[in-house]
Amino acid sequence: MLTIDYDRLDVRPGHTVLDLGCGEGRHAFEAYRRGASVVAVDWGRSEVETTQRWLGAIAAAGEAPVGASATAVRGDLLHLPVPSGSVDRVIASEVLEHVPDDAAAFAEVARVLKPGGRVAVTVPRYGPERVCWALSDAYHANEGGHIRIYRQAEVRERLAAAGLVPGSSHHAHALHAPYWWLKCAVGVDRTPAPVRAYHRLLVWDLVARPWVTRTAEKVLDPVIGKSLVVYATKPW
Template sequence: MLTVNFKQLNIKDGDTLLDVGCGEGRHIIHACLEHNILGVGVDLSLRDLKTTLERFAPFAAYNPNSYFSIQQTDATRLPFADHSFDKIICSEVLEHIENYTSVMQEINRVLKPNGILAISVPRAWPEKICWRLSSAYHLVEGGHIRIFNAKELRADIEKLQFKLTHRYWAHALHAPFWWLKCLWWGDQENSRIIKAYHRLLVWDLMQKPWVTQTLEKLLNPILGKSVVMHFKKTGESL
């Protein structure tokens, strides 16, 4: 399930792409399969990186013109030289990190001038409902430690000499699913409605039927669980 719109990322052959907090590899694997690039995914979780390798393995020979690499690292101390990457993705990561400004400074450092950055975080109002329905939702290990105001986050990023180029919302159909999960947090396994909704989401992901795909596009500006912003780096690292 992709959060970032790759058409807006404008990936070109030969680009270097970094996925900061790549998790189980949904974005970096897609990028390396669909584009002739050097793709690097980094994450602090060794378990997630192992899952990424397992998911990529069946497709390893699918695109011989693309290079795929992953590395365990702290996003506040990226092990790359200044101006190493043409494009950077940081999707659903910053809400987990205490010192997220250090992550943004590192992203700014390793992104080339005129490079493109795609950032996504949970949208504020659907996230607030999750927090109200279940404290465990955000208090679990590795949970969300803050709710972002998108305008304030945009301002923080623009202070690092970035210019907003696109903004959109994603995963409208997932917002009610997470509200249901939070409502029955301690008894999710026995909830028929959660199981039925999950089957709907899996069907939508695998089959991509016109009805749910169209419905989500229409609902995203209203109900989208994630807000996605694309920026162009306009100057040198500070």
Template structure:
């Protein structure tokens, strides 16, 4: 389940792509199926990186010869040279970082002039519902530390020399799931999730695995109103 739509980015042979906070590698693996030169995924959690490597080796490597590297690292101290990447991705990460502007500085530093940045964060409306339903949702260790105003986030990125070129909302069907999860947070954490939450969880798993066209069209239609994530695409000023 990708949040970034790589069709909205101009990917060409030889490009280097970085995913900061790659998790279990969904965007790394998606980028590796595109016509690029190299993809790097970076994450703090070693368990995530191990799962990402396993998925890549099993599902992507047989289909793609694009070199892929997974590294352990911190978004506040990226272990790369200035301007090292043509495309930098950062999805559902900045809401976890207290000093998110320092992370933006690092994303800017490693992006080559003329390169692209794709960023997503939880959308303010659906996120406020989650916070209202459960304190634990955002107070848990490693949880969300802020609700982003998307205009404020866009302005912070543009102050660093980026120009917004595209944007959209995503994952409308996941918003009600997280509202139910927050409503029954204590029971879910104790392994006693009620039937509606368990049924919704199974539905989302089926959707991810099967990607049925009617469900995909339904979510696309609902995204403008209910999309849980807001996704922005930027270009960095200057010539590559």
């Protein structure tokens, strides 16, 4: 399940791509398959190990073009393990809402980007996220949980303050917003029948990509899309 639009980010073969807060690697995998040299970064050991394992499976299956490379490493978003001005593209998906000093994280993104390089930042959208917070403290108030809710203007301000030029934006994953509202309403650690049924719908959508759910999400994304995506460029 991808949140960013790789065509808008303009990921090309040979690009160096940094995937920050990679989780289990979903965005790193796509960049790798597109021929990039990918460094996936996360603080969690299990996340890094899982991502590295799947990157190896992609290579073994011949799904990565010749010349592409990928690795997963442990790293701190406030002290990224790459030189200044060395990265063509940065992906920071659903991670900045976890970082206390997000201004420093945005500054690190700007530091590592080459002039003309681009970043895609995704965060939970204000409206759907506010509903989740209202329904459940357990959803966000835990170790490593969400510590803030961004409005789009705030994301753009953070990017500009770091010396980047904000560009286009969009929303994604509208079908996931009601799922999380339901989870928060019944308890995030509980999985009663309605939650299981909705989860099966999401899995079906992910695997089969049927026109009915794809059309519904396209229509609903501007209204209740759970994620906000903003693209920005580092000036020459």
